[in-house]
Amino acid sequence: MAEPELLVAPNVIEYPFSRTTGPMIGAFMTALREGFIVGCTAADGRVIVPPVEYDPDTAEALTEVVEVGDAGVVASWSWVREPLDGHPLDRPFAFALITLDGADVPMLHAVDTGGDVAAMATGMRVRARWADEREGSILDIACFEPEGAR
Amino acid sequence: MRDIAIISFAQTHHARAIEQENEVEMLQPVVVDAIAKAGITKDRIDFVCSGSADYLAGMAFSFVLTLDAVGPWPPISESHVDMDAAWAVYEAWVKMQMGKADIALIYGYGKSSPGNIRRALTRQLDPYTLQPLWADPVSLAAIQARSALDTGTVTTEAMAEVAARSWRSAQDNPYAQLKGDLAAADVLATEPFVDPLRRHDCAPITDGAAAVVLAAGDVARELCERPAWIRGIDHRIEPHMLGVRDLTTSASTAIAAAKAGVGDGPIDVAELHAPFSHQELILAAALGLGDDTAINPSGGALCANPVMTAGLVRMGEVAQRVIDGTADRGVAHATSGACLQQNLVCVLEGE
Numbered sequence: 113m114a115e116p117e118l119l120v121a122p123n124v125i126e127y128p129f130s131r132t133t134g135p136m137i138g139a140f141m142t143a144l145r146e147g148f149i150v151g152c153t154a155a156d157g158r159v160i161v162p163p164v165e166y167d168p169d170t171a172e173a174l175t176e177v178v179e180v181g182d183a184g185v186v187a188s189w190s191w192v193r194e195p196l197d198g199h200p201l202d203r204p205f206a207f208a209l210i211t212l213d214g215a216d217v218p219m220l221h222a223v224d225t226g227g228d229v230a231a232m233a234t235g236m237r238v239r240a241r242w243a244d245e246r247e248g249s250i251l252d253i254a255c256f257e258p259e260g261a262r
Numbered sequence: 263m264r265d266i267a268i269i270s271f272a273q274t275h276h277a278r279a280i281e282q283e284n285e286v287e288m289l290q291p292v293v294v295d296a297i298a299k300a301g302i303t304k305d306r307i308d309f310v311c312s313g314s315a316d317y318l319a320g321m322a323f324s325f326v327l328t329l330d331a332v333g334p335w336p337p338i339s340e341s342h343v344d345m346d347a348a349w350a351v352y353e354a355w356v357k358m359q360m361g362k363a364d365i366a367l368i369y370g371y372g373k374s375s376p377g378n379i380r381r382a383l384t385r386q387l388d389p390y391t392l393q394p395l396w397a398d399p400v401s402l403a404a405i406q407a408r409s410a411l412d413t414g415t416v417t418t419e420a421m422a423e424v425a426a427r428s429w430r431s432a433q434d435n436p437y438a439q440l441k442g443d444l445a446a447a448d449v450l451a452t453e454p455f456v457d458p459l460r461r462h463d464c465a466p467i468t469d470g471a472a473a474v475v476l477a478a479g480d481v482a483r484e485l486c487e488r489p490a491w492i493r494g495i496d497h498r499i500e501p502h503m504l505g506v507r508d509l510t511t512s513a514s515t516a517i518a519a520a521k522a523g524v525g526d527g528p529i530d531v532a533e534l535h536a537p538f539s540h541q542e543l544i545l546a547a548a549l550g551l552g553d554d555t556a557i558n559p560s561g562g563a564l565c566a567n568p569v570m571t572a573g574l575v576r577m578g579e580v581a582q583r584v585i586d587g588t589a590d591r592g593v594a595h596a597t598s599g600a601c602l603q604q605n606l607v608c609v610l611e612g613e
Contacts, residue, residue, distance in 0.1 A: 118281055125320045125377075127385065137390045160506060162391045168501040188412065188509070190404030191457035196381055198396030207401045209409075209505055217505040220397060220405075229457065234412050250391045
């Protein structure tokens, strides 16, 4: 018996949620819109970026917002050879955990080396490439790039 | 505490795409099989609990429709977790501890084939700072792998050996999706996929379902010659921010293992839900497993990874080996979230 013909229909799924950002993520997003980066001081004194409302170890409320640099060191990274829809870059790039200057905890973002995996290394310095138009989003940082790239 | 055991286990022949069946059609034979293996009729089930993902089905409360695979009439006592069904086992275990049920049916299912699972799973991340980057689970696991490689916690060769051993073991598993007589050198000869991970380091995309039946005390002894008793079960979660975690270890697994009593006796067999090869090495270390433990004789998640189901399959695979007498004491593990964020550990033992 021949295989039955499969009926196929598109099903576009969207989750158009609106969210309030709260005191810490709100401060982070506001800073990004203005072109700088903030974190927060955790209970043990570590500076965490992006800032969090509650301490990851003790769960106590955190309130102290501190500015950090927009450059830092790659703590670890992966190399995306074939970017997916939605990825920050449409050519090969790195997702990286980046410890910004003045921070103790790395944050995730993308690093653009022009598609060159050989230019990536743990411990390398990278700097934020800011988006031309900023609206208070993690995407206000278009990506990071090797320091001194331009 | 009541004695509670897994007394039967059933699963699909996992595949990249089970195109000609919807979720109910894929799941129903597995449910029927698990109930039949338990030697009961449906009316003896006091509680039904399932695990699945609305984000895969593309609609809220999709699991309600899937209840057709069980037959919810006359009305049944039922619950659901939007998690791996290993956590549905945990919920059922709690309910049975409370004396609210003597027999429970637990099932999990996931059809990843209709969509893009790497993109869908980004929706489990922080919506402010991670979701907009569409940071997919393979890219994040690759960051974890590099951290473990950089610190010397794992080696590329050890990762390749995990992948190759999984494929070889799966040759004895009729339900596995991927299998073959693979050597570590074969893995190392392939190109990276998302560096430093190769394809063989990553679990496949899978459609599949599984079910177990739990029974308490003398009911379990009446129905099953050698029930797989749950001697300990615990689950722990770490912060969602990757940066504040040590990705080269699994602190939550170590705590859950201690609470579940993994170290209280020898472990014959361990089924670890490691969707990436380096994660098996991290988990084995966190669980304190030695060379005398057979790890993932089924081939593990690297050879079939039905979403929301692969953790339950780990429990079933260990339980089946206790039930058939090939193992006396084993540990099953399930994970959820990016880079082993949340982990469940269950110790199963024969009498």
